[in-house]
Amino acid sequence: MKTTMRRLMHQSKHTETTVTLHGWVRNNRAQKAFGFIDLNDGTHFNTVQVVYEERLENFKQLQKIRVGSALEVTGQLVLTPGAKQPFEIKAEAISMIGDSPEDYPIQPKRHTREFLRQHAHLRPRTNLFAAVFRVRSILHHAIHEFFKQEHFMHVASPILTASDAEGAGELFHVTTLPLDNPPRLKDGNVDYSQDFFGAKTHLTVSGQLQAEIFAQAFRQVYTFGPTFRAENSNTTTHASEFWMLEPEVAFADLNDMITLSEKMVKYLIQTVLDEAPEEMAFFDQFVESGLKTKLQKVLDSDFKVLTHQEAVALLKSAEVSFEHAPGDNKDLATEHEKYLVKTVGGPVYIINWPKEIKAFYMRVNDDQKTVAAMDLLVPGAGELIGGSQREERYDVLVERMHAMNIEPEELAWYLDLRKYGSTPHAGYGLGFDRMLMYVTGIENIRDTLPFPRTPKNCKF
Amino acid sequence: MKTTMRRLMHQSKHTETTVTLHGWVRNNRAQKAFGFIDLNDGTHFNTVQVVYEERLENFKQLQKIRVGSALEVTGQLVLTPGAKQPFEIKAEAISMIGDSPEDYPIQPKRHTREFLRQHAHLRPRTNLFAAVFRVRSILHHAIHEFFKQEHFMHVASPILTASDAEGAGELFHVTTLPLDNPPRLKDGNVDYSQDFFGAKTHLTVSGQLQAEIFAQAFRQVYTFGPTFRAENSNTTTHASEFWMLEPEVAFADLNDMITLSEKMVKYLIQTVLDEAPEEMAFFDQFVESGLKTKLQKVLDSDFKVLTHQEAVALLKSAEVSFEHAPGDNKDLATEHEKYLVKTVGGPVYIINWPKEIKAFYMRVNDDQKTVAAMDLLVPGAGELIGGSQREERYDVLVERMHAMNIEPEELAWYLDLRKYGSTPHAGYGLGFDRMLMYVTGIENIRDTLPFPRTPKNCKF
Numbered sequence: 052m053k054t055t056m057r058r059l060m061h062q063s064k065h066t067e068t069t070v071t072l073h074g075w076v077r078n079n080r081a082q083k084a085f086g087f088i089d090l091n092d093g094t095h096f097n098t099v100q101v102v103y104e105e106r107l108e109n110f111k112q113l114q115k116i117r118v119g120s121a122l123e124v125t126g127q128l129v130l131t132p133g134a135k136q137p138f139e140i141k142a143e144a145i146s147m148i149g150d151s152p153e154d155y156p157i158q159p160k161r162h163t164r165e166f167l168r169q170h171a172h173l174r175p176r177t178n179l180f181a182a183v184f185r186v187r188s189i190l191h192h193a194i195h196e197f198f199k200q201e202h203f204m205h206v207a208s209p210i211l212t213a214s215d216a217e218g219a220g221e222l223f224h225v226t227t228l229p230l231d232n233p234p235r236l237k238d239g240n241v242d243y244s245q246d247f248f249g250a251k252t253h254l255t256v257s258g259q260l261q262a263e264i265f266a267q268a269f270r271q272v273y274t275f276g277p278t279f280r281a282e283n284s285n286t287t288t289h290a291s292e293f294w295m296l297e298p299e300v301a302f303a304d305l306n307d308m309i310t311l312s313e314k315m316v317k318y319l320i321q322t323v324l325d326e327a328p329e330e331m332a333f334f335d336q337f338v339e340s341g342l343k344t345k346l347q348k349v350l351d352s353d354f355k356v357l358t359h360q361e362a363v364a365l366l367k368s369a370e371v372s373f374e375h376a377p378g379d380n381k382d383l384a385t386e387h388e389k390y391l392v393k394t395v396g397g398p399v400y401i402i403n404w405p406k407e408i409k410a411f412y413m414r415v416n417d418d419q420k421t422v423a424a425m426d427l428l429v430p431g432a433g434e435l436i437g438g439s440q441r442e443e444r445y446d447v448l449v450e451r452m453h454a455m456n457i458e459p460e461e462l463a464w465y466l467d468l469r470k471y472g473s474t475p476h477a478g479y480g481l482g483f484d485r486m487l488m489y490v491t492g493i494e495n496i497r498d499t500l501p502f503p504r505t506p507k508n509c510k511f
Numbered sequence: 512m513k514t515t516m517r518r519l520m521h522q523s524k525h526t527e528t529t530v531t532l533h534g535w536v537r538n539n540r541a542q543k544a545f546g547f548i549d550l551n552d553g554t555h556f557n558t559v560q561v562v563y564e565e566r567l568e569n570f571k572q573l574q575k576i577r578v579g580s581a582l583e584v585t586g587q588l589v590l591t592p593g594a595k596q597p598f599e600i601k602a603e604a605i606s607m608i609g610d611s612p613e614d615y616p617i618q619p620k621r622h623t624r625e626f627l628r629q630h631a632h633l634r635p636r637t638n639l640f641a642a643v644f645r646v647r648s649i650l651h652h653a654i655h656e657f658f659k660q661e662h663f664m665h666v667a668s669p670i671l672t673a674s675d676a677e678g679a680g681e682l683f684h685v686t687t688l689p690l691d692n693p694p695r696l697k698d699g700n701v702d703y704s705q706d707f708f709g710a711k712t713h714l715t716v717s718g719q720l721q722a723e724i725f726a727q728a729f730r731q732v733y734t735f736g737p738t739f740r741a742e743n744s745n746t747t748t749h750a751s752e753f754w755m756l757e758p759e760v761a762f763a764d765l766n767d768m769i770t771l772s773e774k775m776v777k778y779l780i781q782t783v784l785d786e787a788p789e790e791m792a793f794f795d796q797f798v799e800s801g802l803k804t805k806l807q808k809v810l811d812s813d814f815k816v817l818t819h820q821e822a823v824a825l826l827k828s829a830e831v832s833f834e835h836a837p838g839d840n841k842d843l844a845t846e847h848e849k850y851l852v853k854t855v856g857g858p859v860y861i862i863n864w865p866k867e868i869k870a871f872y873m874r875v876n877d878d879q880k881t882v883a884a885m886d887l888l889v890p891g892a893g894e895l896i897g898g899s900q901r902e903e904r905y906d907v908l909v910e911r912m913h914a915m916n917i918e919p920e921e922l923a924w925y926l927d928l929r930k931y932g933s934t935p936h937a938g939y940g941l942g943f944d945r946m947l948m949y950v951t952g953i954e955n956i957r958d959t960l961p962f963p964r965t966p967k968n969c970k971f
Contacts, residue, residue, distance in 0.1 A: 055662075055730070057662060073730075073761075073762040073934070075728075075932045076932070092730055093728055093729040093730035093731075093761070094662065094729070094730050094731075119931045119932045120932050121761075121762075121932040121933065121934045148762070148932075148933075148934050148935070149903070149929075149931075149932045149933035149934050150932075150933075151930075151931045151932045152930065152931070155931045155932075157931075171724075172724045172924040172925075172927060172928065173927065173931065175724065175725055175727075175728035175729065176727075176728045180728075181728065181729070184664070184666065184725070184728075184729070185664060185729070187665075187666075188664045188665040188666065191665050191667075192655060192659055192665065195652060195655050199652055202515075202517060202554065204644070204645060204648040205647075205648040205651050205652065206644065206647075206648065206961055207651075207737070207754065207961065208961070208962075209752060209961070209962045209964060209971070210670065210714075210737050210739075210752055211683075211739075211751070211752050211964050211969055212969065212971075213969040213970065214971070222687075223671075223685050223686070223687060223707070224685070224686050224687065224690070225683050225684070225685055225714065226683070226684050226686065226690065227682075227683060227684065227741050228690065230684070230686065230688065230690060230693050230701045231700070231701055233690050240691070241690045241691055247683070247741055247743075247751070247966060247967075248751075248964065248966070248967060248968060248969035249966075249967040249968070249969075250969060252969050254670075254685065261961070261962060261971060264632045264635065264971070265635055265644070265961070267635075267636075268535075268553055268635035268636045268641065268644075269553040269554070269635065269641070269644070269645070270515070270533075270552060270553035270554050271553075271554075276736065276737070277667070277670050277736065277737070279670075279671075281687050281707055283707075291671070291707070291708075292669060292670055292671050294667065301533075301553070301581075302533040302581075302608070443609070464632040464970075464971055465632075467632060467633065468632065469609075470611075470612065471579045471609075471611045471612070471615050471617075471633065472535045472536070472579045472580050472581040472608075472609045472610075472611045472615075473581065473608075473609035473610075474533070474581045474608050474609050475608070501666055501667065501668070501669070501721070501725070502668075502669045502721060504669060504671050504708065506707060506708070506709075507707075507708060507709040508708065508709070509671055509672065509673040509708035509709075509710060509712050510673065510924075511669070511672075511674070511721060511724070511924055
């Protein structure tokens with residue numbers, strides 16, 4: 052019977068029977084009269100041990116099988132009570148599907164993460180990256196599943212956009228004009244009317260504004276896809292291409308987003324713990340000691356809420372000397388976030404931020420000084436989610452745009468949403484790759500992205 | 512009780528009770544002593560009729576409420592047996608959330624599709640586009656659900672790529688260099704080493720090659736996301752940014768892809784019919800007469816398989832004069848596809864295509880003339896899916912690359928997959944937007960994309 056490791060591992064009862072598996076060799080320990088192959092078929096984190104004996108006619112070739120080779124193995128499934136794995140395969144026939152020469156870079160030894168990044172096309176074949184990318188897939192599914200259960204409609208915000216209005220600054224320019232010699236206007240400037248879209252075009256930095264369009268028609272929607280930042284920063288948490296989840300809800304306020312995002316974070320963590328027990332145990336043992344305890348604590352806690360003002364007061368009264376002085380009109384530094392999470396004893400939303408340091412679309416509170424924004428801080432990661440109630444009042448929004456040097460003309464369609472049947476509405480953004488870092492304990496975003504794009508690096 | 516139309520419509524039994532709904536006005540027919548508001552809250556295709564009477568204290572204002580306004584309505588749910596809708600709301604209180612001035616572009620009358628495209632930020636508020644985008648969301652979920660059920664792992668292929676090797680030609684260039692005055696090498700050429708990624712970079716045309724990397728580690732994977740084509744063609748089936756689904760399976764051949772894709776197409780159609788009955792009835796009535804019958808026939812049929820040679824023989828023996836003569840080494844024209852689908856009487860896979868007209872990565876058959884490729888033709892749409900078994904033999908692949916002027920050096924990582932544990936593997940691509948066109952009957956891809964990007968058009 053042709054089968055897979057996933058099917059065998061998920062059988063409630065293992066019966067001794069003849070099975071055929073296809074997979075890749077992780078290790079081959081040849082003895083004189085027998086040998087052991089660790090075979091992984093990609094459908095499960097675990098490998099299966101294949102025992103082969105001298106009686107097999109190609110025994111001599113089998114002894115020489117190298118790591119990385121692809122095999123077809125037929126044999127008897129033999130239960131191994133008390134052993135690490137519940138069963139092994141006693142081979143009756145092993146045939147080579149695809150050889151692997153001696154220079155195969157992924158040998159059964161410890162490779163540095165940097166080495167593996169340079170071999171991003173082979174690193175999914177290691178334990179670490181098999182675990183990372185399987186959990187990534189599970190987390191991805193969990194996001195869609197959560198929002199389906201909550202009756203949100205999915206909408207894909209566009210990647211290409213000509214509205215440069217958000218003022219995010221660090222944009223990738225998209226063009227079909229010849230850089231060598233672009234067409235020019237009489238004044239010497241590049242003539243973008245001759246570009247593919249007839250206008251200067253770039254990659255999206257956020258799908259929020261377009262998601263708002265859909266929220267004003269379907270009430271609750273989410274967009275989840277790649278976004279781009281041409282930021283020239285080489286940190287462990289920045290990538291040039293990363294995934295963002297952005298739900299947006301009409302007839303909703305900031306409190307609704309606090310409720311929704313707390314429920315979502317817990318759902319995502321629970322799903323990963325439930326659906327990837329082997330992978331999570333691996334991370335807990337080899338990547339971040341105490342990871343599962345950290346996540347369980349999040350599941351068990353009620354997320355707290357502090358206003359920015361309360362948070363700053365807490366920081367000012369702290370018996371700690373911070374490198375950066377906390378201030379009423381200032382952003383929180385990483386050291387502040389850490390202190391707050393520790394003091395509160397768990398995840399905490401910081402709400403009502405000074406309007407000067409937040410985006411133009413956030414709703415101005417009655418105090419005229421703060422906006423209805425929220426950041427969710429979690430132990431061990433700092434900010435995980437940022438969101439806000441959106442300014443639904445036409446005049447206030449125009450005023451804010453002027454104050455922040457954004458041309459209302461450029462976003463006429465966005466203002467239309469406040470002109471025709473405007474509603475209180477709110478949403479938030481979750482950096483998907485950072486969430487994956489949080490649940491796996493992986494410290495570098497380059498190791499959570501299948502093919503990370505960072506300054507000077509766009510390989511594969 | 513605050514509720515939504517979705518919840519009310521999905522109740523098995525409607526009990527008379529007081530409810531509060533939030534939504535937007537689709538129509539307001541004011542009479543002398545009472546009036547009717549058609550309210551849509553975005554959670555369901557149907558609107559609900561709200562009846563308001565003179566006794567309400569703001570009756571005079573209610574009579575003037577304009578289309579597009581956002582309201583809060585509290586009232587009694589009254590069953591209306593025999594009527595089109597199972598219930599209506601007898602208003603006890605109606606309050607204005609967001610007004611809509613008289614120039615609101617979406618009036619309760621017939622608008623042209625072209626007009627609505629120009630108001631893409633408001634068109635989701637029409638019946639037609641509410642139906643299109645809800646079905647789009649359902650279809651999107653169904654794809655993820657299908658592959659989850661089939662135990663495929665999701666991997667997001669990157670959008671940004673520096674490998675220009677597929678020879679697809681029509682690429683969008685991504686850069687942070689100043690077009691005005693880019694840095695140049697001594698020979699006058701643009702110095703791309705100073706660009707953000709240190710190399711000439713563009714938007715992906717397909718996620719397949721990277722998906723193959725993951726299939727060689729996880730056995731069965733799929734990528735599903737935006738892809739880009741800078742093709743200057745203004746047809747009803749081409750967009751510059753569109754979504755592609757691309758599954759990829761190791762230890763699999765072309766037959767496995769035929770089995771998988773037939774199962775998938777049927778699953779997607781069945782899901783849409785099950786989960787969007789109101790929307791599908793609407794399309795059947797107003798967009799494509801006979802749509803549901805067409806789809807049901809696909810569900811009921813066994814997809815046939817013809818070799819390209821058999822197909823051409825059929826065409827040559829046809830008592831029809833084609834504009835383009837069919838030929839053994841030629842692609843099929845649209846008129847050929849139509850004839851074949853009609854003659855076969857349903858969906859048909861055309862397999863084993865002449866290698867000259869297919870991509871370098873498709874597996875060469877034993878006849879040395881054809882490749883193990885497939886196109887799925889369906890009634891009423893022509894090609895829906897294209898796929899192939901991939902060339903897993905290192906030497907053959909290199910030879911094919913040379914023959915097609917592709918530099919093997921450029922795709923060294925892709926060749927590595929054939930060097931280390933290569934396996935027979937196969938995959939296919941489904942244009943998601945075309946699939947949506949097929950199940951909704953919408954004739955123009957611009958009307959299936961939330962914000963279509965086409966030559967000279969990148970608004971919103």
